[in-house]
Amino acid sequence: MRKILVIQMALLLSLVVNAQIYQFRGPTRDGKFPENSLLKEWPETGPELLLEFEGIGKGFSSVISNGDYIYVSGMIDTLDYLTCIDFEGNQKWQVAYGESWKKSFSDTRSTPTNEDDRIYVISGVGELVCLDAETGEINWKVNVDRDYHAEWHIWGVAESPLIVDDKVICMPGGNETSVVAFDKMTGEEVWKTESVGGQRAYASATTIDYNGQRYVLAVTATHLIALDPSNGEVKMTYKYYEHDKWSDQPGLIWTNIPLVKGDEIFLSMGYDYPAKMLRVNADFSAFEEVYTDTIFDNHHHGMIELDGYIYGSNWENNRKGNWLCKNWKTGDIVYDTSWNTKGSMIYSDGLLYIYEEQRGNVALVEPAPSGFKVISSFRIEKGAGPHWAHPFINNGKLFLRHGDVLMVYNIKA
Numbered sequence: 001m002r003k004i005l006v007i008q009m010a011l012l013l014s015l016v017v018n019a020q021i022y023q024f025r026g027p028t029r030d031g032k033f034p035e036n037s038l039l040k041e042w043p044e045t046g047p048e049l050l051l052e053f054e055g056i057g058k059g060f061s062s063v064i065s066n067g068d069y070i071y072v073s074g075m076i077d078t079l080d081y082l083t084c085i086d087f088e089g090n091q092k093w094q095v096a097y098g099e100s101w102k103k104s105f106s107d108t109r110s111t112p113t114n115e116d117d118r119i120y121v122i123s124g125v126g127e128l129v130c131l132d133a134e135t136g137e138i139n140w141k142v143n144v145d146r147d148y149h150a151e152w153h154i155w156g157v158a159e160s161p162l163i164v165d166d167k168v169i170c171m172p173g174g175n176e177t178s179v180v181a182f183d184k185m186t187g188e189e190v191w192k193t194e195s196v197g198g199q200r201a202y203a204s205a206t207t208i209d210y211n212g213q214r215y216v217l218a219v220t221a222t223h224l225i226a227l228d229p230s231n232g233e234v235k236m237t238y239k240y241y242e243h244d245k246w247s248d249q250p251g252l253i254w255t256n257i258p259l260v261k262g263d264e265i266f267l268s269m270g271y272d273y274p275a276k277m278l279r280v281n282a283d284f285s286a287f288e289e290v291y292t293d294t295i296f297d298n299h300h301h302g303m304i305e306l307d308g309y310i311y312g313s314n315w316e317n318n319r320k321g322n323w324l325c326k327n328w329k330t331g332d333i334v335y336d337t338s339w340n341t342k343g344s345m346i347y348s349d350g351l352l353y354i355y356e357e358q359r360g361n362v363a364l365v366e367p368a369p370s371g372f373k374v375i376s377s378f379r380i381e382k383g384a385g386p387h388w389a390h391p392f393i394n395n396g397k398l399f400l401r402h403g404d405v406l407m408v409y410n411i412k413a
Contacts, residue, residue, distance in 0.1 A: 019115050019116050020066070020115070020116075021113065021114065021115045021163055022064045022065065022066045022113070022114040022115075022394070023064065023111070023112075023113040023114070023160060023162075023163075024062055024064075024111035024113070024160040024204060024257075024390070025062075025257065025302055025346065025390060026346065026392075026393075028206075028207075029162075029204065029206045029257050030206075030257075030259065030260070030304070030305070031302050031303070031304045031345065031346045031347055031390075032304065032346070032347045032348070033346060033347070033348040033392075033393040033394070034348070035348045035349050035393055035394075035395075035396065036349050037349070037396070037412060037413045038348060038349040038351070038393075038396065038411050038412060038413055039364075039411050039412070039413050040350075040351070040364075040375070040413070041364065041375050041376045042364060042375075042376035042377075042378065042411075043376075044376075044378075045378060046362070046376075046377075046378025046379075046409065047378075047398065047409040047410055047411050048409060048410040049407060049408075049409055049410075050087070050397065050408045050409060050410050051070075051085075051087065051089050051406070051407070051408040052089075052382065052405065052406070052407050052408075053070075053085055053089055053091075053405070053406040053407075054382075054404055054405050054406075055083075055091070055094075055404065056072045056073075056074040056081075056083045056401070056404055056405070056406050057073070057074020057075045057076040057080075057081050057083070057108060057404060058074055058075045058076075058106075058107040058108065058385070058403055058404055059072070059073055059074040059075055059107045059108035059109065059389070059401070059403070059404075060105075060107050060108070060109045060158075060385075060386070060388040060389050061073045061074075061108050061109050061110055061111045061112075061160075061389060061401070062111040062389050062390045062391070062392050062399075062401065063389070063392050063399040063400070063401045063406055064111060064112055064113075064114060064392055064394075064399075065392065065394045065395070065397070065399060066114050066133070066394070067394055067395045068086075069084050069085065069086055069087075069092060069133070070084070070085040070086075070087070070399065070406065070408070071083070071084055071085075071112050071114060071119060071133075072085075072112075072401060072406055073097075073108045073110055073111070073112055073121055074107075074108050074404065075100045075106060075107055075108045075124070076096075078099065078100050078102060079096040079098070079099060079100055080096070080097055080098045080099065080100050080108050080110075080121075080123045080124055081094055081095060081096050081097065082094070082095050082097050082112060082119065082121055082131060082136065084133070084136060085406070087408075092136075093135065093136035094136070095131065095136040095137075095138070097121060097123060097127070097129040097131060097138065097141075098121075098122075098123025098124070098125065098127035098129055098141070099123055099124065099125045099127065100123065100124040100125075101124030101125060101155065101156030101157065102124075103154065103155075103156065104154055104155055105155050106124065106156075107385065107403075108124060109124070109155075109156075109157070109158035109202070110122040110123070110124075110157060110158060110159060110160055110161075111160040111390075112160070112161075113160055113161045113162070113163060113168075114133060115163050115184070116133070117132060117133045117134060118130055118131070118132070118133055118139065118184070119131045119132075119133045120161040120163065120168050120184070121160075121161065122144075122157055122159050122160070122161060122170065123157065124156045124157055125143075125145060125146075125156060125157065126143065126144045126145025126146065126150055126156075126157050126170075126172060126200070127141055127142070127143045127144070127145075128141070128142045128143075128144045128161065128168070128170050128182065128187075129141045130168070130184070130187060139187075140186060140187035141187070142182060142187050144170045144172050144180060145157065145172050145200070148172045148174065148176050148177050148180055148192065149172075149174050149175065149176045150172035150173055150174045150199075150200050151173055151174040151175070151199040151200060152199060152200055153199055153200065153202070153221060153253065155202065155253070157200065157202075158202040158203075158204075158255060159171060159200075159201075159202070159203070159204050159205075160204045161204075162204060162205040162206065162207075162216070163184060164181075164207065164214070164216060164229045165229065166183060166184055166185070167181040167182065167183065167184055167190055167229060168181070168182050168183075168184040169181055169205050169216060169218070169229070170182070171200065171201065171204075171205060171218050171219065171220065172200055173195075173198055173199045173200035173201065173220040173221065174195065174199065174200070175195050176192075176195060177192040177193055177194065177195055178193050178194070178195050178196050178197075178198070178218065178220050178223070178225060178234075179192070179193045179205070179216070179218045179225065179227060179232065180192040180193070181229070181232060190232075191231055191232030192232060193225070193227060193232045193233075193234050194234060196220065196223045196225055196234065196237045197220065197222055197223060197239075198220030198221040198222030198223050198241070199220060199221040199222075200220065200221065201219045201220050201221045201254040201255075202253060202254060202255040202300070203219045203254050203255050203256055203257055203258075204257050205217060205218040205219070205257075206257050206258060206260065207229075208226065208260050208265070208280075210263060210280055210284055211284070213284075214229065215227060215228060215229070215235065215284075216228075216229045217258050217260070217265065219240075219254055219258070221241065221254055222239055222240065222241040222242070223237050223238065223239055223240065223241075224237065224238040224240055224258060224265070224267065224278070224287065225237050226280075226284070226287075235284055235285070236280075236284070236285055236286050236287055237287075238278060238287040240254070240267055240269075240276060241254070241269075241273075253269065253270070253271070253300070254269045255269065255270075255299070255300035256268055256269060256298055256300065256301075256302060256303065257302070259303050259305055259310065261305050261328060263279055263280045264277060264278065264279050264280075264290065264328070265277075265278045265279075265280070265287070266278075266303070266305075266310060266328070268293075268296060268297055268298040268303065268312075269297065269298075269299075270297045270298060270299035270300065270314075270315035271297065271299075271315055272294075272297055272315065273297055274292045274293065274294050274297070275292070275293040275294075275296050275297055275298070276289060276291075276292055276293070277289070277290040277291050277292075277293070277328075277331060278290060290331075291330075291331040293326070293331050295314060295324070295326075295333050295336070296310065296312070296314055296324055296326050296333065297314050297315050298312045298313060298314060298315070299313070299314075299315040299321065299342055300388070301313055301342060301343055301344040301345060301357070301390070302344055302345055302346070302390060303345070304345055304346070304347045304352060304367070305328060306347065306367050308327065308328050308329060309325050309326065309327060309328060309334070309367075309369050310324075310325070310326050310328055311323075311324070311325050311345060311347075311352060311367055312324060312345055313341075313342035313343055313345070313354075314336075314342065315342065316342075319341065319358060320341050320342070321341055321342025322336050322337055322338050322339075322342070323335075323336075323337045323338075323339055323342075323354070323365075323372050324336050324337070325369050325372070327369075334369045335369070335370075335371055335372055337371070337372035339356070339363075339372060339374065340356040340358065340359060340361050341356050341357060341358045342356065342357060343355050343356035343357045343387065344357075344388070344389075344390040344391065346390065346391050346392075346393065347367065348393045350367075351364050351365065351366065351367065351375070352364070352365040352366070352367050353365075353391050353393070353398065355380075355387055355389075355390070355391050355400065356387065357386050357387045357388055358386070358387070359379060359387075360379055360380035360381070360383075360387040360402060361377055361378070361379050361380075362377060362378055362379070362380060362391075362400065363375075363376065363377035364376045364377070380400060380402050380407065382402060382405040382407070383401075383402025383403035383404060383405035384402070384403040384404070385402070385403045387402055389401040389402070393411070396410065396411060396412030397409065397410060397411065397412075398411045
């Protein structure tokens with residue numbers, strides 16, 4: 001009997017540990033989607049449009065899908081809603097989960113995170129919410145930014161929740177704390193860190209593995225933080241923003257998830273602010289600066305590391321930027337190419353998918369340091385506002401969002 005119980009517990013633990021998470025920028029938040037057998041070029045008008053759905057609300061957040069349903073957040077009137085849609089185009093449910101940010105650029109920006117039968121999302125004013133993925137019923141809600149006295153920039157909240165083991169991570173910033181962990185099933189506080197300084201950033205947290213140990217990489221508007229997810233102990237910090245460019249604010253608009261490769265981390269935030277390559281020191285007690293990059297200042301579109309190179313776009317002004325590739329190790333820029341303007345980028349099955357922000361051109365691009373090569377492209381015609389939502393891929397489908405409109409394309413070969 002004891003042996004059977006041990007086996008059952010081991011199986012349950014395995015299921016918990018190996019639960020699939022569907023989230024912003026893919027399974028490991030690095031923009032890479034583990035698909036295969038995808039189209040290597042598209043028809044002139046683009047891949048087959050499987051589904052178009054209008055009425056999700058205004059937003060710049062990404063669409064996610066677990067293969068059974070599609071989930072997307074959006075602002076309707078003054079509330080943030082989460083919508084669940086099936087692949088026949090039917091709205092299964094649409095639930096108001098929190099208060100929208102009502103000031104500048106109020107459109108919803110938090111991408112939901114799905115694990116098993118639960119969806120986690122953060123409202124425009126910092127309400128962390130857990131909903132039932134099947135019914136949309138709210139399981140629990142914590143007003144993180146109010147309860148932990150967060151300090152906002154002028155565009156509210158854009159963070160997407162990070163799940164680590166039995167916890168969901170949120171980063172309010174401010175003077176009371178920088179990062180808080182909650183029990184993902186109950187919403188009860190598990191731990192909160194000391195405050196390292198800095199307002200709430202717009203970026204989301206990620207993880208780094210070092211010597212067999214996993215750590216959380218979190219950010220405030222000014223600092224990078226590495227912490228132990230088991231107890232919230234801050235292991236080291238790095239003050240990234242220290243500049244007088246915007247002296248009226250404690251930090252710039254840091255939106256990019258730190259890009260991790262081994263023991264090195266690349267940070268970039270646009271606005272001509274220098275990007276930094278950092279390295280974790282031998283005893284995981286401090287970040288060391290490797291080099292500074294004044295060209296690859298990615299705005300809020302994400303970057304991709306492949307085979308020792310970083311791909312993405314940079315910032316020339318709020319409406320203009322080029323597409324770049326740089327050597328991870330040396331920092332050398334190997335190409336700097338103009339194509340429409342800057343935009344978001346993800347990767348799957350050997351190719352880059354880019355979505356430029358002004359006119360909505362979507363392109364399939366060959367990832368090669370020899371040059372920027374567009375294989376195929378088409379243009380998103382529906383929706384309104386900037387094309388800021390990052391693409392998402394699952395089960396041979398490309399998910400795009402422009403404002404109030406969701407589009408799903410068949411990219412399976």
